[in-house]
Amino acid sequence: MRKLKELSGAEIIWECLIKEGVDTVFGYPGGAILPAYDALTKYGNRIHHVLVRHEQGATHMADGYARASGKVGVAIATSGPGATNMTTGLATAMMDSSPIICITGQVPLSVIGTDAFQETDVTGIALSITKHAYLVTDVKELARIIFDAFHIARTGRPGPVVIDIPKDVQNDTTIFSYPKARSKSISLNMPNEETMFGEIAKAIDLTNTAEKPVILAGHGVLLSEATDELKRLAEGGTIPVSTTLLGIGGFPSNHPLNMGMMGMHGNAHANHAIQEADLLIACGMRFDDRVTGNLMTYSPHSKKIHIDIDKSELNKNVDVDAAIHGDLSSVLQRIIPDVMDKNRRSWLNQIKKWQAGVDEVEILNQPSKVFMAAHAVRAIWEATEGDAVIISDVGQHQMLEAQYYAHNEPRTLITSGGLGTMGFALPAAVGASFAVNDKEIWVVVGDGGIQMTLMELATIVQEAVNIKIAIINNGYLGMVRQWQELFYESRYSETPIYSPDYVKLAEAYRLPGYRVFTEDEARTTITEVRSSEESALIEFVVDQEDMVYPMVPAGANLHEMIRRPNGGAKKASAKFSEERKTR
Amino acid sequence: MKQTYFVLVQDTPGSLNRIVNQFRKRNINIESLAVGPCEKQGISRVTIVAKDIKPDRRDFFAQSLNNLVDVIEVENVSDKSHIVRENVLVKMDPPPQKSKDIGQLAHRHHARILQNGCSSLVVEAIGSPKEMDQLVEDLKPFNVLELVRSGSVAISRQEEKEASSQTISERSQDLTWVTQQLNDYLS
CATH class of the missing domain: 3.40.50.1220 (TPP-binding domain)
Structure with a gap:
């Protein structure tokens, strides 16, 4: 009889992922996850690892991948800061029922609980923002836990699962066999047909x-x-x-x-x-x-x-x-x-x-020549014939995207709904790009949100994925500004926001970058970037003080909406826009 | 009204934390919590008493607990007929002239008196939370040094009559025992 070969915990991680049909993972190496990354050198031909620039990005990518494909997305990070950086992504996935698995390294079992270097109580932190969280204390349980984690993530109401694996458990060896059925101890509150x-x-x-x-x-x-x-x-x-x-x-x-x-x-x-x-x-x-x-x-x-x-x-x-x-x-x-x-x-x-006479077409029908965020979204919709996968961020542009880009198919809009995570769109689009190959991918993001996770531009270039990035720049944290205008007597406390020169930024990352000020420019530029297989960034400089209508103020009755006032958009506040045009 | 939940949960590190977290994250204070092994191996039974849960949120709490992966069963037993018991230990240093009153008081509450060195004594009682509240109140004048309550444990009962007769017979035994303990202490 052939002697069964023992595998290390680190190897078992990748074996299990392959058994689960995972072909892409998003991660960032570090001390406590070193054994897993070392083992990856043997599995690199079967699993593609995307090196992110921040662990939050890894979780959003796994999330974007999951939402675009319907499969479980996987993110990997080290202990301590690696794991804490993942919390926003976990909470985002939890709120929007997105099935992701986050594998985190942990300090060795012998020093857990001693405030060791880069130690953090991951399962404790994950308590409220995951469907379940495991700390693996024995390499013999690793395969079963990974199997169960995938089952939990995708079964019933999907959600994120954390698997925290101490470094010594990654080094320990055991005979690998992948379970065929979930553990009996898992109870998922499933429906009773009867x-x-x-x-x-x-x-x-x-x-x-x-x-x-x-x-x-x-x-x-x-x-x-x-x-x-x-x-x-x-x-x-x-x-x-x-x-x-x-x-x-x-x-x-x-x-x-x-x-x-x-x-x-x-x-x-x-x-x-x-x-x-x-x-x-x-x-x-x-x-x-x-x-x-x-x-x-x-x-x-x-x-x-x-x-x-x-x-x-x-x-x-x-x-x-x-x-x-x-x-x-x-x-x-x-x-x-x-x-x-x-x-x-x-x-x-x-x-x-x-x-009859609904507000949503009002912007498009206005004779005003002011270039608005809605025009930008509409131009993308027209050019892509409504057939792109749009990953929108959070804020005014997100609502305008929902109003002005008509989606006809499932999984063609990916956005952070429940948690409203600014900075979600760019990394989520990277994740989605690994799941979608028959559709264009567009990021629609504000000038606030892009600046939260723009380090992932480097990931986009390194991975040579094809993502078109539309930055809707109104020089404000627009949705907050809208609330300030409506409910705080227009005191724009800390909502005007400075942006870098996005064209130069794109160039710095070796991406083609464009800036457009009018609808016509927008159309031509969109056509231009679509003709290339390469990622590109377009900054749409839009009206600064446009608002999203209709709006039901928080806590108001659903039928009592604030409607777009007659006369259309206000004149853009001169100071800011002049500054931007002369840049 | 106080809500009492039974929870059957895997006896693993963190599972109690997850249960408690369902209350904490909704800013609900747990009044009493008792955990221990139950009739099934590897499974703990948790009895949680919490108040200030709005009536329309009571089932939601049960379902949220049920959503936890290691929770096997949840039951809100607040409105059901069930036996609830709590254990109370009170350490006291009563003035000598009041020792006799303690004896009567203990008798009235079906409590036991345990010796605890020469300068203090410990009263132990088991009963419904309401009875225990009364006992604690009544003991206040006797220089209470320490007070410990175990938290409620509850068990469902099939027929009310049967169960209550059992309690009475239990207590009649208790009574003899209390008297004996008291005599030991006083002598």
Whole structure:
């Protein structure tokens, strides 16, 4: 009999990743993870390692990869600062249910708890920002833990899992065998098919008796791959659909039943429809405060059906009439056959009336020659024919992207919704670029967000990936400035922000860089960069004080939106813009 | 109203931390916490009592606990018929003239008196949290040096009548024992 070969913990890490089908990891080496990086030299032909410039970037890349591919993303870092730098990315993935695995090195077992060099209590820090966190104390358990970690990350409501591996565990050896089934000790609060019947029957009843139903489609539509089912439900029952920010792409934008995004910066007619509805069918969304506004007055006349894979979301923010704990796709498959096609013409007509003269087209229709962020987004949309994968950052441009770039397919918009992590877009796009090969990748980012993670430009160049970066520069932390204008009497406390010369910055990283001031320039430049397979950066110098409308102020009633005032954009504040043009 | 949760959890490092964190991160103070092995090997039973959980958040807490990977089972037993018991130890140095009162008091509360050297004595009692609150209150005049409460443990019961009769018989045994202890101490 052949003697089984012993492998080191470090080798087992890579063996397990290969068994899980991982082909790309994002990481940064360091003292406590040295054994794993040493072993990587043997596995480099099977796993591609992307060297990031900051561990936060590694987590966002893993996240971007996961969201673009539907697979688990993997990030690696060393102990101490390497691990603490990952926390923002973990929290981002946690809030948006993104399946990522973060492997961190740890000081040797013998010195854990002694404040050793680069020691930090990773599993303790990870407590509130991960689905689960492991500290591996025995190399014999390593393979099982990695197997379980992947299972936990992708099963049920996906989320981030940390595996903290002490240096000596990486050096220890054992016979490697990869488990075939998860540990019995894992309990994931999975749905019980049998208890679902009653609630499903109720849901069917409610749907068939509703006159004014609305489907609320969230991130769960994408995660559960329920886009077809959603379409069949909407079309089968003639039910209009509104999406959350993360639900965008789960239902085609060009579908006549799509009312677009709901909530704080959602379409006015979608919010009106929700408020007037007699039935809400919430599919994989969680009634976040950004989509409900004031809960006391939220959709007051409606019955509510809520389908979610996470039982703790049911009846959390909104009391519902049918609470279905289940996988969206399979639940919808059970509901759809019994949903009757009802004539809901008067309801659809009512929504059309609300839609007439909607604000979102206002900017585009304005005779003003001022170049606005919305024009930049629209120009990208036109050039890419709505078929690019857009990774947006956080702020005004994020909302404008959601309003002015029409997505028709799932996983074509990647953005930090729940946590609202500025600096997410650039690294997330790097991750997405390793998962997407049939679509263009565009980053839409503000001048604030880009400056949080722009060190990853070097990663982009080193990896020779093709990412077009659109910096929407208004010289302000725009969304905060908007709140200051509306709610703090225009006291712009620390929101004007200085930027480097982005064209020169691009050149410094050996990337082509462009600066545009008008819509026409924007169009030509977008066409130019699209003709190249190389990454490029375009700075769109836009109107400084434009705002995102409509807006439901935090805590206000959902139907009470601040609308774009007549007369359009204000004159840009002269001082700042003059300075920028002469630069 | 106080909420009592039963949690069955894997007996591994950090699992209790995760449970407690569900309360801490929502700024809920845990009033009482008891953890120990249960009838299943490798699994701990946790009894948590917390107040100030809004009525519409009570099930949410149970579900959030259930979402933890190493939590096997969660039950909110607040509204159910169950036996809740707490153990209290009180170390006192009562003035000599009050020693007799302590004896009566202990008797009334079905408490035991344990000797603790010559200058102090320890009263031990087991009962419902409410009873223990009363005992602690009643002992205040006797120069309490130290007070320890174990935290509530609870167990569900099938039929109320059966269970309560059991308690009474337990206590009648206790009573003889208390008297004996008291006599030992006083002699």
